[in-house]
Amino acid sequence: MVRVVVGIKWVPNTQAVRFDPKTGTLMREGVPSIINPPDLSAVEFALKIKERYGGEAIAITMAPPSAVKGLEHVLGMGVDRAVLISDRAFAGADTLATSYVLAEAIKKISRDVGKVDLAVFGQETIDSSTAHIPAQTASWLRWPYVYYVTDLEIKDDKVVVSRVLEDRVEKYELELPSVISVFMESIEARDVRLLHKLRAKIEKPIVVWSNKELKLDPRCIGLKGSPTMVSKITWTLEVPRKKIVYKPKDPEDAARWLISMLLKDEKTSKIFKWVVGG
Amino acid sequence: MIKSNTTFPTKFDAIVVGAGPAGAASAYVLSKKGFKVLLVDRSREAGSKELYGGRIYLGPLKEVWPDLDKKAPIHRWIKKERASIMGKDGRIITIEYNAGRRTSFTAYLPELVRWMVSKAEEEGTIFVDEVVVDELLTSDGKVVGIRSGPDEIRSDVVIDAEGVNRLLLEKLGLVSGPRPEELALGIKEVLKVRKNEINAQFNVDDDEGVAWILMGDITLGIPGGGFIYTFNETISIGIVIHMANAIRAAEAGAINHSFELVENLRLHPYFNKLWKSSDVIEYGAHLTIEDGLSFMPKRLVYPGLLIVGDAAGLILNTGYTVRGVDFAVYSGKLAAEAVEKALSEKEGATEENLKVYEDMVRKSFMYNELKRHRASKELMKDPEFFTKISRIPLKFFSELYEIDKEVPTAYEAFKNACRSEDSGPLSLMFKLWGMVKKL
Numbered sequence: 245m246v247r248v249v250v251g252i253k254w255v256p257n258t259q260a261v262r263f264d265p266k267t268g269t270l271m272r273e274g275v276p277s278i279i280n281p282p283d284l285s286a287v288e289f290a291l292k293i294k295e296r297y298g299g300e301a302i303a304i305t306m307a308p309p310s311a312v313k314g315l316e317h318v319l320g321m322g323v324d325r326a327v328l329i330s331d332r333a334f335a336g337a338d339t340l341a342t343s344y345v346l347a348e349a350i351k352k353i354s355r356d357v358g359k360v361d362l363a364v365f366g367q368e369t370i371d372s373s374t375a376h377i378p379a380q381t382a383s384w385l386r387w388p389y390v391y392y393v394t395d396l397e398i399k400d401d402k403v404v405v406s407r408v409l410e411d412r413v414e415k416y417e418l419e420l421p422s423v424i425s426v427f428m429e430s431i432e433a434r435d436v437r438l439l440h441k442l443r444a445k446i447e448k449p450i451v452v453w454s455n456k457e458l459k460l461d462p463r464c465i466g467l468k469g470s471p472t473m474v475s476k477i478t479w480t481l482e483v484p485r486k487k488i489v490y491k492p493k494d495p496e497d498a499a500r501w502l503i504s505m506l507l508k509d510e511k512t513s514k515i516f517k518w519v520v521g522g
Numbered sequence: 523m524i525k526s527n528t529t530f531p532t533k534f535d536a537i538v539v540g541a542g543p544a545g546a547a548s549a550y551v552l553s554k555k556g557f558k559v560l561l562v563d564r565s566r567e568a569g570s571k572e573l574y575g576g577r578i579y580l581g582p583l584k585e586v587w588p589d590l591d592k593k594a595p596i597h598r599w600i601k602k603e604r605a606s607i608m609g610k611d612g613r614i615i616t617i618e619y620n621a622g623r624r625t626s627f628t629a630y631l632p633e634l635v636r637w638m639v640s641k642a643e644e645e646g647t648i649f650v651d652e653v654v655v656d657e658l659l660t661s662d663g664k665v666v667g668i669r670s671g672p673d674e675i676r677s678d679v680v681i682d683a684e685g686v687n688r689l690l691l692e693k694l695g696l697v698s699g700p701r702p703e704e705l706a707l708g709i710k711e712v713l714k715v716r717k718n719e720i721n722a723q724f725n726v727d728d729d730e731g732v733a734w735i736l737m738g739d740i741t742l743g744i745p746g747g748g749f750i751y752t753f754n755e756t757i758s759i760g761i762v763i764h765m766a767n768a769i770r771a772a773e774a775g776a777i778n779h780s781f782e783l784v785e786n787l788r789l790h791p792y793f794n795k796l797w798k799s800s801d802v803i804e805y806g807a808h809l810t811i812e813d814g815l816s817f818m819p820k821r822l823v824y825p826g827l828l829i830v831g832d833a834a835g836l837i838l839n840t841g842y843t844v845r846g847v848d849f850a851v852y853s854g855k856l857a858a859e860a861v862e863k864a865l866s867e868k869e870g871a872t873e874e875n876l877k878v879y880e881d882m883v884r885k886s887f888m889y890n891e892l893k894r895h896r897a898s899k900e901l902m903k904d905p906e907f908f909t910k911i912s913r914i915p916l917k918f919f920s921e922l923y924e925i926d927k928e929v930p931t932a933y934e935a936f937k938n939a940c941r942s943e944d945s946g947p948l949s950l951m952f953k954l955w956g957m958v959k960k961l
Contacts, residue, residue, distance in 0.1 A: 276567075435671070436652040436653055437670070438653045438668075438670035438671065438673040439532070441653055442648065442675070445648050445650055446531075446648060447530055
């Protein structure tokens with residue numbers, strides 16, 4: 245029996261976020277949030293562990309109340325229950341303050357529900373890509389941590405994890421409990437199942453924890469607990485489209501036309517010549 | 523603290539498949555009457571599969587939700603009705619009618635459907651999204667529930683609100699596959715325009731909108747038409763083309779890609795000033811029903827099953843009026859009432875007991891409308907109506923108004939216009955009269 249906690253992040257769909265070139269800020273208005281896609285791999289990974297060894301999978305997220313929608317999705321995939329950590333006091337947190345809250349929530353699950361054996365995270369998030377959270381959460385918990393994990397095997401109170409690097413696979417033996425982050429795209433998330441989603445809707449196995457429940461030092465959470473400073477954001481301006489439509493006779497004609505257009509433009513002709521070697 | 527696994531009931535009084543206007547309405551009415559209802563939809567969020575970007579008639583909706591006009595996310599009330607006949611050379615005839623009262627509105631259908639589903643949930647409907655129903659379960663010739671992947675859920679009755687793509691009904695052998703003659707293709711773009719710009723360009727107030735239909739060259743003569751509707755801060759534009767004719771036109775090389783027709787509309791010099799500074803923020807396409815009565819399944823009721831909305835062929839398209847959302851809602855309401863009646867009988871949802879739904883539909887204004895406007899269907903498929911007949915008035919006005927020295931009499935202009943289409947005034951009058959009778 246293994247109790248797995250899986251962390252998910254409720255992020256703006258970055259593909260739908262537009263950029264205001266005048267102010268240099270993201271226009272998030274009206275952009276729907278989604279589950280951070282790499283976290284869906286982590287959920288799949290957690291469910292596979294649960295299926296293999298028995299036990300339960302618990303999803304946690306620190307997010308505004310709208311994240312219930314995302315939690316319902318992972319419950320629909322087969323996660324047993326979920327914790328939504330939601331409080332204005334947690335808002336504005338950097339990765340340090342966020343990981344602190346997540347670690348304390350995992351401790352509380354261990355106290356209230358039963359000992360947590362594994363905490364699983366996605367590799368990184370699409371809205372910031374720091375990959376800090378699993379490592380920092382492990383530090384707060386003083387649990388061992390391995391990233392880029394593609395597989396694991398539990399033996400008694402130890403776990404052997406495989407992690408991929410570019411050119412090799414490494415195996416590590418860790419003490420349980422431990423933290424892992426799952427290699428992005430190494431595993432495909434399953435679809436929502438009718439019975440699971442129905443259970444999520446009828447039983448609502450989602451509990452909401454504010455700082456009333458977690459009782460954390462206000463100096464260590466939210467904006468106050470976040471030493472990170474963003475000194476500067478730079479961006480690349482969007483290149484306006486030329487809006488030229490050419491209707492070619494055949495692929496060769498299309499290629500000829502495209503090359504002639506690339507050579508006409510000073511910038512692209514440089515790149516083109518560099519790519520094809522003169 | 524955290525709830526753990528328990529068992530939960532998986533038997534419902536009614537399962538509604540598809541959370542569009544028809545499904546949401548039937549779930550809402552049934553839940554309100556105290557039935558245990560499961561509403562299932564495949565979309566990521568209620569309404570997100572909706573594409574319709576036109577006007578919606580209030581009357582039938584108010585019978586289900588009396589406060590809909592006050593509470594629902596309505597954008598603009600249609601104040602101006604415009605219709606344009608378009609010629610090739612930039613010649614356009616537009617008529618405008620300024621309405622005296624509010625009978626229809628624009629709304630983002632996804633938003634409106636979300637609102638409808640939330641009302642059903644408030645009444646106790648269990649709504650499950652992100653789930654595809656693979657088939658309707660049957661036992662002894664009666665529909666007894668649904669199957670999705672490995673999961674089966676049972677109910678006394680199933681309401682099929684799956685829409686124009688009737689995969690479940692096809693699987694049961696109750697309807698045949700889609701036929702191009704019965705269908706049309708709708709293609710839409712949503713243009714983002716500032717609110718005050720819309721108000722100024724279309725001469726309307728904040729909560730007033732325009733419904734504008736276009737015919738003639740906008741579809742390159744393919745039977746169908748174009749549309750322009752104003753929303754809070756967007757304009758939806760698009761075209762609807764009759765599928766069978768569109769396929770023929772594509773095969774003959776008359777059109778390349780169907781989306782080019784919408785692009786032509788957006789870039790058209792007569793219209794593009796209305797949305798000068800706009801961005802295209804959305805585009806999409808959807809099947810719609812051209813001929814409701816022939817699309818309608820032989821029966822709307824089978825043992826344990828009722829068919830509502832688009833799946834039941836309840837769409838009216840006369841060319842100047844499109845009604846689908848209100849028909850869907852109204853059919854959902856009728857189905858719910860029939861289910862209440864049937865389930866109060868001892869034998870339950872038998873075909874005889876559910877039959878009352880079919881009777882109600884056939885006696886309703888919807889069926890009447892479909893029958894009354896049936897003749898216009900023929901017209902809507904007739905390429906001549908969209909080419910020749912629309913060119914004659916354009917020619918007439920060009921004769922009359924585009925003057926160098928001499929002004930023709932109106933009769934002379936008319937004669938010339940007819941002659942340009944190889945038609946005498948008298949034979950044209952007969953033809954027109956024949957056509958007008960169908961409208």
